[in-house]
Amino acid sequence: MTALTELPAAAASYDDLVERVLAGGYGPDPRTRRISVAFTTRQAVRHEGRGSGYRNEVLSLRLAEAVGSCAVEPGELPDGAVEECVGADVARLLRHELAPVRVAALDAYLMHALPHGPGNGGHPCPLPAGTSLEKSRARAEAVVDLVGAEPGATVLVVGVVNSLLEALRTRGLAYVPCDLKGGTTEWGEPVRTDALAELGRCDAVLASGMTLGNGSFEPLRRHARHHGIPLVMFAQTGSAILPRLIGSGVTAVCAEPYPFFWLDGGRGTVHRYGGTL
Template sequence: MTTRTEQAASFEELHGRVLDGALGPDPRTLRIAVAFTTRQAVRHDGRGGGYRNEVFSLRLAEAVGSCAVEPGALPDGAIDDCVGADVARLLRHDLTPVRIAALDAYLMHAMPHTSRHGARPVALAAGDSLRKSRARAASVAGLLDLAPGRTVLVVGVVNSLLEDLRSRGLRYVPCDLKGGTTEWGEPIATDALARLADCDAVLASGMTLGNGTFEPLREHALRHGRQLVMFAQTGSAILPRLIGAGVTAVCAEPYPFFWLDGGPGTIHCYGGAP
């Protein structure tokens, strides 16, 4: 069971507590062994469109911390800069993805996804990428406590997630910095903060940590008493520590992600209904 001392009131407070060694080992004594990127392009069978992902990851002992980046945006030297570096230095790195991945790796090492730290494991059965995507979407949407007819702001469009919300009778406002349209031809908004007042709850990707939009979402949820459910490959070990400080629940998915392997896997749910 997670304890109050493991939680933080904001991302900045969490970051500072880790730097101070208040949540585990002194980060100056821990070094990153491996840094790597994972690039993916996907177009699920039966879907009209596809997308690309790129994720920057750091390995600390048994733990891997990750932060999604825009494809091609990460400087070539970032990986070399991180290998062998101590975690404290990387927590102060100039590049946001490096800081996020370092914090994620540290917290994954200090507070792994176990029941002791508040996690509930959810098995993902083996299957193709679309089947596993839908299974994850069901777990994410299941963390919401909303009656049919309510509206959800979805920040970081995942068509399987929209599909699941539709099946529950929930309305949604899809939002993504890339814009475009959903699988069903619906326009995708690009300014999530401008649509907050239109929605009863928020489902947001951990990618918001990397692009600077997370804190405004958290503050809005806290101020207005709205549900904020996070689905997190980026920052899967970071976001559970912010439950109770605006974050309502988290579906945490550490590396390796469901789209990398057709075999069985596990995601971890925090908060929400058991």
């Protein structure tokens, strides 16, 4: 779809963005756009040389040429959720009872209406071909570039990815790792489970788009806006959603639409918004 000549103003919140989409403020009437394909992607990984691994599960919805996605905890998505989405119009799915469906539908719509690229505010950043670990580290560098904190600052990391922590460490940045799953980092550091409780001692926030699906994004956004601290998002979930919130608490976004870096060893692209690039 052709990019708009003038981008809409930033939405005030996630809910405001949904309401604007439903009102036709970002493009075609969502009642006239139907999901043609719905699917899930399940993955387990342990990068060579790393002592621990992780699992991913992602719901993706296809609208015309666009794919929108929302990660879920493995096994969380009910049987039948995928089938419910096929053939449904976007407006209906934006009111679905399941948050991951609502997020994936909004992401697909905005990817369709405002595809990633310079015309819609994004700056493509190539990822080289390589092993899963090489691509993970390249993605991490593209993300951490957006944080812009000085050495010695403390970054709250919501959604632990060891390559991101590694990139922060090499830049002299301290961090507080948080993830609902808990556990420890690659370096044996305890992973906190209550990100909101750690906000007061951090100078910046680096958060996963997964926060959109589990309900923790809005409290992070409100805190960042109220206290004037950077909130940088790395987004496979909601890669087309989060750029529309820059200026309303979100500082910068590294957007990574489907297919994600861990699905293919070839070259890839992420799209960076905001920051000081």
